[in-house]
Amino acid sequence: MAIDASPCGKAPPGRLAGRWVPLLVVAIGLGFGLLVLFVRLHLEPVTNVDRGVVRELNEVVSPRSYLVNALNGITRLGGRPVMLWLVGVAALLLLLARRRVRLAVYLLATTAGALLLDPSVKSLVGRLRPVVEAPVAIASGNSFPSGHALGSMVVYGALLLVFLPAVRYRKLFTAAVALLVVAIGVTRIALGVHYLTDVLAGWLLGALWLSVTAYAFRLWRREAGRPVAPLDDGLEPDAAEEIKPALHSGRPVPYRWVKATEILTGWVFTFGILYVVGYLVKNHTEGTWLGRVDDSVVRWLRTSRTPTLDDASWVWSKAGDTRPILAISLVFCLIALAVWRQWRPVVFVVLTMVGELTLFLCTAASVQRDRPPVPQLDGPMPTSSFPSGHIAATMCISVAIAVLIMGRVSSRWRWFAVVLAVVITAGVALSRLYRGMHHPTDLLGAAILTALWVGLLWWALRPNARAVPVELRT
Incomplete structure (x- = not known):
């Protein structure tokens, strides 16, 4: 006993x-x-x-x-x-x-x-x-x-x-x-x-x-x-x-100081490219074919406005707002921890969104591009027009999630993540143009931001690499 x-x-x-x-x-x-x-x-x-x-x-x-x-x-x-x-x-x-x-x-x-x-x-x-x-x-x-x-x-x-x-x-x-x-x-x-x-x-x-x-x-x-x-x-x-959120598998990102240096250097280069593109779009497109396309697209969408489309565009626009994007990021990180039990995908998503936010804010403050010359349904905004923050945030989180799912899910349903990313991003982008909040070239800025930043993090972090447990290392 x-x-x-x-x-x-x-x-x-x-x-x-x-x-x-x-x-x-x-x-x-x-x-x-x-x-x-x-x-x-x-x-x-x-x-x-x-x-x-x-x-x-x-x-x-x-x-x-x-x-x-x-x-x-x-x-x-x-x-x-x-x-x-x-x-x-x-x-x-x-x-x-x-x-x-x-x-x-x-x-x-x-x-x-x-x-x-x-x-x-x-x-x-x-x-x-x-x-x-x-x-x-x-x-x-x-x-x-x-x-x-x-x-x-x-x-x-x-x-x-x-x-x-x-x-x-x-x-x-x-x-x-x-x-x-x-x-x-x-x-x-x-x-x-x-x-x-x-x-x-x-x-x-x-x-x-x-x-x-x-x-x-x-x-x-x-x-x-x-x-x-x-x-x-x-x-x-x-x-x-x-x-436990994740099994003990060593550091989620090896050589973290080297990776931190690579990511920081890449952030600076990405900001530099965005600033140059934004400066050229703001100061050297007026009177050119690109400037005329920028204005004509938003003016045509202005003439197509109806109460029903206004309501639908408001829903799509809100989908790319800060709170929904942060909620989606947090939910996905929790699900990723529960399913894959690794911190590396979480680090990838977190750095994606932190980098997107800082790049958008710094670029918008530096370029200071005016909003399109049409009535804006969302009223005055605290940031300038280039690049589009809503579209950049939507594109970054969609691409990051699609990258992780494509690399970790073997089922054919993994392509659904790609389709969903394209549909959601297209809906948010069209709604921001329709509501007179952005030029088409502002969307180009968001696409450049996403491609450079998410591509950099994918190269530096290898988010789909399988971490080797410490006890199996020699």
Whole structure:
């Protein structure tokens, strides 16, 4: 019979922590219950503190637009679109790529519970949102508890418990998640859409629900005959190797300093070529056949505008905007890690998009080409016309993904990536011309940027090369 033992007759850490868990859950539940009671009874000391904190923070935040923008950026990380996207992607990867059904079900069930708890408790308490002198944000529905605080505690806490076994520096990772949850809650108060007690209640209710679901998961494992480890090791410590993003296969890019020098030198040459082309197009095409084609194409498209085409072009144009392109890049990187379990494709995609963005911004700022001489449906833009940022971003991510799929997928369906890249790029390009945002030669600039930059990264990184595990090297 195996007997747990430890020096000086003390209980093992995991068993000691297990004894404290029920007491901690009870304490969290009592804390949440007291907050509900205080709010429902409208106790004056609590109300005064709530109003005073919101008022003082509003006086600090409202005159500073940069602070409002920063707070809005952080608070979006606790919004439903971001968190549901994170949970959805994580659950799909766990189900399809790792076959960890229990962890995927845990994530989905825990998140679904939080989605039900938030509106239910809000309707029961019925507290109105704060009224501040200088509003900087708008939120609908009741105030108690904070949905952002509740959701971030549950979602980021659940993701932490699921992926903790695969993390090397667990304390640092846990501290980062805790800091994010605290920051999201603070932004809700600073933006004047929640009271302090709303956020505290959201954290407590989220921690309570997270504790209950984690305990239920541990019971599930026990009934399945699996060992139950301390939560410090995550929900399923035995899944550590399977949920790691990539196997240990050495450096994703060998000779990294040499490659960094090659890539940096190539970036400079690419920028130089783009600047020369942009300078020539801006200053030496007026009155030439190329200049006449540039103007005649956008003018002809201007005469073809209809409300239906305007709406369709708006959708296509938005497909090449910064946010959708970044979302596509991030999703593809996660899928690439899950399927191929190598960092090299991720490095290739990340450098592709970073290089595209910096090349576009530097070239546009240097060339300063005017937009076409037709009404622009998207209004004034902060950057100049050459090269087209929408088309360059769409082309770069499409080509990068097609390169990786063509080199790593043997099925005939790999050609679908090429067709999709051509169709999406053509749609975005035509929409930008139709909406009067670019000349045809601006599209040429985007094509040059894509060909030179993606070609350089393909040559320098060899993204489809198979990394050799360290243990197999001699």
